Amino acid sequence: MSYPSNVSNKTLVIGGGVHAAIFAASWVRAGGDKPVVAEKTSRTGGVFSRLMPFAMNSANLSSLDSAGTGPSRMPRRSAADDLNYLPNSAYQVSTIAKGEYPSSQEMADIVRSTLQEYSDVYVNCDLTLESNGESIYRADTGEYLGSPARVIWAAGLYMPSNSSYDGSPSVVTAESFLSPREGDTGRFMDRQYAGRKIAVVGNGDTAATIIEYLLGQGLSKPTTMADDIDWYGGSVMPMTKKSWAMTYHARYITIARHMPERKVYGVINPIPERGRISPAGTTSYVNGRTYDLVIDATGFRALTPSFDYSYDFNSNATARVIARRTYDNSLYLIGAAAGISGDNVYNSKFAAARLAIYQLAPITAEFATQLYRQYNG
Numbered sequence: 392m393s394y395p396s397n398v399s400n401k402t403l404v405i406g407g408g409v410h411a412a413i414f415a416a417s418w419v420r421a422g423g424d425k426p427v428v429a430e431k432t433s434r435t436g437g438v439f440s441r442l443m444p445f446a447m448n449s450a451n452l453s454s455l456d457s458a459g460t461g462p463s464r465m466p467r468r469s470a471a472d473d474l475n476y477l478p479n480s481a482y483q484v485s486t487i488a489k490g491e492y493p494s495s496q497e498m499a500d501i502v503r504s505t506l507q508e509y510s511d512v513y514v515n516c517d518l519t520l521e522s523n524g525e526s527i528y529r530a531d532t533g534e535y536l537g538s539p540a541r542v543i544w545a546a547g548l549y550m551p552s553n554s555s556y557d558g559s560p561s562v563v564t565a566e567s568f569l570s571p572r573e574g575d576t577g578r579f580m581d582r583q584y585a586g587r588k589i590a591v592v593g594n595g596d597t598a599a600t601i602i603e604y605l606l607g608q609g610l611s612k613p614t615t616m617a618d619d620i621d622w623y624g625g626s627v628m629p630m631t632k633k634s635w636a637m638t639y640h641a642r643y644i645t646i647a648r649h650m651p652e653r654k655v656y657g658v659i660n661p662i663p664e665r666g667r668i669s670p671a672g673t674t675s676y677v678n679g680r681t682y683d684l685v686i687d688a689t690g691f692r693a694l695t696p697s698f699d700y701s702y703d704f705n706s707n708a709t710a711r712v713i714a715r716r717t718y719d720n721s722l723y724l725i726g727a728a729a730g731i732s733g734d735n736v737y738n739s740k741f742a743a744a745r746l747a748i749y750q751l752a753p754i755t756a757e758f759a760t761q762l763y764r765q766y767n768g
Contacts (some may be wrong), residue, residue, distance in 0.1 A: 393513045395427050397526050399537030405520075406694075407512065408437020409477070409498075410726030410755045411746060414543055416479040417759035422767065426543070428506055428633035429516040435506050436499030437547055444568045444610040445600045446492035448474035448642050448749075450485045455749060474749040478756035480505040492642070494610055523698045524722035535744035541762075542722040544700075548691035548746070550597070554567075556687070559670030565597050565688040572612035584684070590677045592666035592690030594624035596747075599643045601688055606643050606658065620659050623666030623677060630661050687733040689709035691746065693728045700724050706757060713758040723762070725755050 395401075402418065404411045407430030434440045449457075451472040454465040469474050475484045482504040484493045506512045517530035524542035528535055539540065550566035556626065575624055584605055591598050591605075603609045605617040629635040635647040649658040662678075668685055669676040675685045700722060704714035712731055715724040724730075727746045731754060743752075 394516055394529055395429075395513055395536060397537045398427055398539045400540050401537075402541055403524075403527065403539040404428045404510065404543045404545050405435070405518065406544070406728075407432075407435030407502075407506060407514065408545065408726075409439075409502055410547060410728075410751070411435075411437075411543075411545040412480065412502045412509070412638075413477055413752050413755045414545060414725060414759045415510040416477065416481075416505055417507070417756040417761055420479045421760045421763040423763050426510050427539075428510040428512045429518050430512065430514045431517045433515055434499075434503075435512060436502045436550075439495040439499035439502065442495065442566075443571045443604075444494045444496045445569075445603075446500055446610055446642065447495060448486065448493075449491050449721065450475070450488035450493050451491055453485075474747070476749070476752065477501065477505060478752055481508060484564065486567060487584075492746055520696060520698075522721075523717045523719060524696070525719075525744070541720070542729070544692040544696055544724045544728060545726055546728055548727050549694055550691055551687075556670050559672055559675055561673055561675040561683060562668060562670045562685045562687065565593070565601060565686065568601060568686050568688075569597075582613040583615040584613055584617035586619075587617065587683040588619050588621075588681070589617050590621045590623065590642060590666065590680070590682045590685045591688055592623045592668060592677060592685065593690060594627055595688070595690055596643075597690065598622070598624070598688035599646065601686055602646055602659065603643060606646070618658055621662055621677070621680065621682070622659050623662045623664055625665045626663055628661045628663040630663065632657075637668045664764075691727070693730065695724065695728055696722065698722060704758065707761060713754045713761070725758055725760075726751050 404414060407428055411428050414732050418426060425599050430503050452466055454467045454472045457465045473485060482501045484498050484501045487497055518532045519528040526535060527539060551564050553567040556562040591601055604611060605620060607616040629638045632647045632650045632652045635650050651657045664678060666677045668687055674681050674683060677685055698717050700717050702713045702716045702718055703712045704716045704723060706713045715729045
């Protein structure tokens with residue numbers, strides 16, 4: 392474990408993911424001293440370092456316009472016109488990508504490089520915050536580390552663990568399914584899906600990434616591919632190859648070939664219902680239908696502190712909310728953890744896309760710059 396000796400009068404960032412990196416780069420570029428970044432786990436990079444490798448948006452044909460026009464892949468008009476762009480960072484995934492679609496591991500490397508450049512990073516650094524973040528302690532020893540000038544909560548998102556489905560080996564959450572550790576129990580280590588009736592519940596990019604993997608189209612591949620998938624995508628679920636191509640963004644366009652077309656059925660059976668999972672041992676149920684494997688991909692959850700942070704921090708330019716804060720301005724929530732919708736950039740067809748980098752990164756960058764100017768004239 393590594394801990395700072397003292398955080399008094401410093402800017403302390405909790406979390407070592409994308410928004411911590413964007414905040415640090417934007418804060419330093421605005422003129423601030425390097426913030427202290429505390430990452431609870433052994434590696435920075437956020438969700439990109441925790442899950443098995445998956446493809447990001449196109450490195451070459453990933454303009455912001457692409458996000459608003461279904462399957463189109465449009466060339467970038469500038470470095471910042473990029474769905475993968477980290478504002479104010481000298482490091483961008485487009486410069487290191489080995490193929491058109493960068494790996495999530497490459498994004499994790501960019502996040503790490505950004506944090507190393509623009510902050511003082513401590514990993515395995517589990518801190519206890521008290522009094523709205525005004526007092527900081529080591530969680531392991533209780534040692535007092537001081538009173539920071541401000542705390543930036545960038546802990547981001549997590550997917551629920553599999554604990555709620557313990558005792559039902561036929562149900563697994565997205566976090567466990569996408570984990571390179573094969574989950575805590577290792578019960579899906581064989582990764583063979585042919586001949587199994589599978590249900591995926593969820594309509595966001597996490598569900599699409601799982602579907603892509605099951606079909607053998609991801610950067611990681613199973614031993615045998617799935618051949619029978621019911622996909623519970625709710626009322627927004629595209630039902631045909633054509634509707635998929637017109638609705639979902641280009642990153643997942645190859646999934647369309649496995650969707651039904653007219654009277655020809657595909658590997659994927661799209662179901663426009665919200666899936667209700669009923670664990671039942673070696674087989675389980677979704678909406679009363681029986682499955683050999685059910686994957687709960689209903690989304691991420693925000694990691695939030697226990698303080699009263701229900702006050703808005705508004706943009707000077709547009710008056711929109713760009714962060715949350717405590718009443719005394721000692722702690723601020725940024726990024727996805729702040730519960731801010733990113734649809735000020737584009738109206739996403741799928742709710743989960745509002746948490747995407749291209750949606751929230753500009754907001755985090757604006758917040759860091761505005762916060763610095765507020766305290767430094």
